[in-house]
Amino acid sequence: MNEFLTTFFSFDNIVITTIIPFLFVLTVVVFVHEMGHYLVGRWCGIGVREFSIGFGPELLGFNDRRGTRWKLSAIPLGGYVKFVGDMSVTSEPSNREEDDSLSAEERKVAFHLQPVWKRAATVFAGPLFNFLLAIAVFTVMFSMYGRYVAEPTVAEVRADSPADVAGFQPGDRFVSVDGRRIDTFGDVQRLVSGRAGDSIVFVMLRDGEEVTLTATPEVVEQEDALGNTIRLGVIGVVNNAELGKPRHLTFNPVEAVGEAAKETGFIIARTGQFLQRFAVGREDRCQLGGPVKIADMAGRAAALGFEWLVQLVALLSVGIGFLNLLPIPPLDGGHLVFYGVEAVMRRPVSERIMEMVYRIGLVLVLAFMVFVFWNDLFGC
Incomplete structure (x- = not known):
């Protein structure tokens, strides 16, 4: 027994070093996302049948006084909130048979029978809460640790x-990018790193005078703090302590919130920029990963300390929020597109068109999942 406990709790054990950090990161991000749907849905007067962390068979759960089933399911790769009137856990629109089975009381709180603004607010709340989680995490980090900055000056220009x-030239100071x-x-590094191959002014x-220069960043491979090989754009300038005058900034709570919001906004913009470049073949496919890569990163972050793991939660939360806003059913963004069309046309999209688009969207989502799994296991 002692040998088993020693092996199980050893640092090298994959359960402790990888699986538990992975489940922590993913559970927090999924819970916050689904809680956004739940809270705004309840605020809008929509009935909730189920709130699940994970998919598949239920492991444990309970019913609250409103009749909502809260449960933990066997497959921990996501979660869902099933509202009254949903056909499935993907919140597909109800059909006629489902409508007929609803009681008069249920019809008052059925999701698909609510005004379009309530449905849109409920759907948008999931990604919004993901972004708010990131802001909350970064606010704490900036309040506790502040940020180190340096003046935007050029100390050295690498030859060629x-x-x-x-x-x-050495001594130049960046005014704008x-x-x-x-x-x-x-600021320079952040604006340049994602623009390899682009002409930048x-x-x-x-x-004492402003000079306008145009350069095209080249790609270099570097290793980040978690040991991942990443590809960045650089122009080949170096800063140093003499010209950069590095200093440590501290923030009060209000300033920390503002700094956190800017940081989250930057990550959102960078995510969109990456996906746009990836779609046209200008980014390395190995930069995209799925659950296996996330698990590996969670293990490495946990080894560095809890604050690193929490920062990974923030980064993943932004990524999940952004991806869910893509205009592809059954993602949240796909629902929002339908609601936007409905608001303009003043009538719902026809069931036939909606069903066809949902099927196409589901194929795209599944194809993307297969792609990232392939990258995780075989491709990179």
Whole structure:
């Protein structure tokens, strides 16, 4: 028995080092997403039949006083809220047979019989809560640890780099990148890193005058803090302590919220930028991963400390929120497209068209899932 316990609780045991951190990260993100749907749905007066973390057979659960079944299911790769009037856990629109089976009381709280704005608010709340979770996490992090920044100055230009070709010189100070104001050297890195191969306009301050330069970042491979190999765009300039004057910024709670909102907004924009470039073949497919990659990252983050694991929760939460807003049924964004059309036309989309689009969307979602699983296991 002692040998079993020693093996099970050893640092190298995959249950402790990988599976538990993975389940923690995924459960928090899924719970917050589904809680957004649930809370706003309840606020809108919509009845809820089930709230599940995970899919498949129920492991444990209970009924609350409103009749909602809260449960933990066997397959921990997601979750769902099933409202009154839903055909399935993917919140597909109700059909006529389902309508006929509803009592008069149930029809008052059925999801599909609510005004379009209530349905849209309930659906949008899931991704919104994911973004709010990220803001909350970053707020705590900035309040506790602050942020290190450096002046946006060029100390060195690497020979034959894009910056060298474009005419950058030591002592130059970044003013703007593609029209966006620059306050720190980190701002430059963030705006350039996702733009490999793009022509970017830089406004530099040189000897008191502004100079406009154009450079195209090149791709380099680096290892991030979690040991992942990532591909970034760089122009080949270096900052140092003498010119950069690095300093530590601290934030009060209000300032931390603002900084956290900006950080979350940047991650949302960067996610959209990556997917747009990926769709046209300008990003490495190995940068996309599924549950296996997330589990590996969760294990590495946990090994570095709880604060790293919480930051991974924030990053994954933004990613889940963004992906769910893509205009593809059965994702939340697909529902919102239908509600937008309904609001404009003042009548629901026909069941035949809706069913056809749902089937196409489901195929696309399943294809994407197969793709990331392939990347996880065989492709990269």
